[in-house]
Amino acid sequence: MAATQNASAASGLFLQGSRESGEDVRVGNVTAAVAVANIVKSSLGPVGLDKMLVDEIGDVTITNDGATILAQLEVEHPAARLLVDLAQLQDKEVGDGTTSVVLLAAELLKKGLELVQKQGLHPTTILAGYRSALKAAIAYLKSNILIPVQSLDSKNLLEAAKTSMSSKIIGKEGDFFAQMAVDAVQSVANTSSSIASTKKNKVVYPLSAIHILKVHGKSSLESYLMKGGFCLNATRASQGMPTFLGDPDDPNSQIKIAMIDMNLQRHRMAMGVSIQVKDPEEIERIKKREMDLTKEKIQKILDTGAKVVLTTKGIDDLCLKYFVEAGVMCARRVPKEDLKRLAKATGGHVVVTLADMEGEESFDAESLGKCRAVQETRVGDGEFLKVYGCQGSGASTIVLRGANEYMLDEIDRSLHDSLCVVKRMLESNSLVPGGGAVETALNVYLQEYALKTLDNREQLAVEAFADALLVIPKTLAVNAAKDSAELVSKLKSIHAKSQKGDADTNLKNYGLDLIEGEIRDNLAAGVVEPAVSKIKSLRFATEAAITILRIDDRVQVNPSQQG
Secondary structure, three states: OHHHHHHHHHHHHOOOOOEEHHHHHHHHHHHHHHHHHHHOOOOOOOOOOEEEEEEEOOOEEEEOHHHHHHHHOOOOOOOHHHHHHHHHHHHHHOOOOOOHHHHHHHHHHHHHHHHHHOOOOOHHHHHHHHHHHHHHHHHHOOOOOOEOOOOOHHHHHHHHHHHOOOOOOOHHHHHHHHHHHHHHHHOOOOOOOOOOOEEEEEOOOOOOHHHEEEEOOOOOOEEEEOOOOOEEEOOOOOOOOOOOOOOOOOOOOOEEEEEOOOOOOOOOOOOOOOOOOOHHHHHHHHHHHHHHHHHHHHHHHHHHHEEEEEEEOEEOOOHHHHHHHOEEEEOOOOOOHHHHHHHHHHOOOOOOOOOOOOEOOOOOOHOOOOEEEEEHHHHHOOOEEEOOOOOOOOOEEEEEEEHHHHHHHHHHHHHHHHHHHHHHHHHHOEEOOOOHHHHHHHHHHHHHHHHHHHHOOHHHHHHHHHHHHHHHHHHHHHHHOHHHHHHHHHHHHHHHHOOOOOOOHHHHHEEEEOOOOOOOOOEHHHHHEEEHHHHHHHHHHHHHHHHHHOEEEEEOOOOOOOO
8 A cells, every 4th residue: 555655656646545456446345245235135035034223323223125224324335335326226216126136236246256366357358248148138038037917917916015025024914915005006096198108198106196104003904095095194283173074975075275384373573673652552453453464364275265274384373263263174283295295196286475476465276185075083192184085196095003113114114115016017017936036047048148159258257147146046045044055956957947948838937935945836826026126136236246346446535634
């Protein structure tokens, strides 16, 4: 290190910092990436273990979701941080498969480093080999393994949702929650004919329209889905207000909701304004005028026909008095994010100010949301507002019940993964068998592909890529306390048979059964995943591995010292 600095100084380019290059930086990067992958390795699969993460203020998170685990870590190494970003990207794009994408990227790096150290290959050759292997793998996956499902029936969707949940805390209640996830996603189907979408009238499933509300108490099996409705963690501002408005069963019933992002309180003079009054009666008149101004403001909202008023800020007693007299239901301190979702669901929008373009105060009736009924109900320890029959873009609410905060948070994360999987499945209409079937089939195919189509050094890189894919079935077997070498060997032999021309076509769907510790047809057993999840995780992992392997120099500049 000192020698590098001296050499730089001699050339007149002294670096205030340190520089690593060549072999050192490559080994450092791969070691850091493998260390990150080892953290999440044991949480992969239906029998993966959970991690307990405690942050600096003592908050505990118990999870086995790869993206959540890595997001909680404070990773300083730049190459390791790339893997954390990779998990976040997979979570954002697909929603599931975050652990496997990190494991695959780390394994590709490990194999790449071995080729550089032991075989003396240049990194550029390895990168070219990885790219051609990825291209061949995705082409084979799309043509031979992928199963197009023209009209997805709920059986396929339920199987995919259950597969996603099998590794989570709610895996044992998979049937119950899978049904809930499928119903929730289907209930928010929307036909989009935007310019951006190539297909006109494409059905989209906006997950932002599914609101998840966590309530302490009862068993997780007493969670329920409220279709076409919205639940708000808010309560009436005054006991004198009605608890029920409208009729949820009457299609003609219409309740208008005003959603406001400002304080509703008595009008006061601005700061710095001083008034000198000689007659005491003037004070009374000023107070009365202040009250009248407040009443006029409230009246403008009531004149639009609003029967429910929700605000993110406060409402003082004077305003409450007018609302109670008008028989309007009010709630204050509603979370802003929830109010925005409700506005979208009911076809209204959040009003930030009553001022209009002319400088006057008015309340636009267009900004009101519409629904069939609003009711305050007691759930668990607190009261909630239930909005029935939202008449905007639609919404559904999942009310989760559970013993404690950790349990509810983990159920929320698990359900989010399943909702994403069902959404991807409905949008792409294609699935692949799970349980290591895809990785093993690609391993067998790429070994053959490397021998038959490549006669240069890239052949070694393609073989290394094929070997790296086996990290998924091997880790699945190890986490299930099974003999990984034996199970993966059996699986490889079955896939080798399936890729011979006259073989049974069902053999390509064979994967691991981790409960019994044997090989089975996973498509028939209902262990399926959306094809887009596999394709994207292969792409993302390869791109991340290529990005890190390309690095052969690292210059770290010391922070400048202020004299």
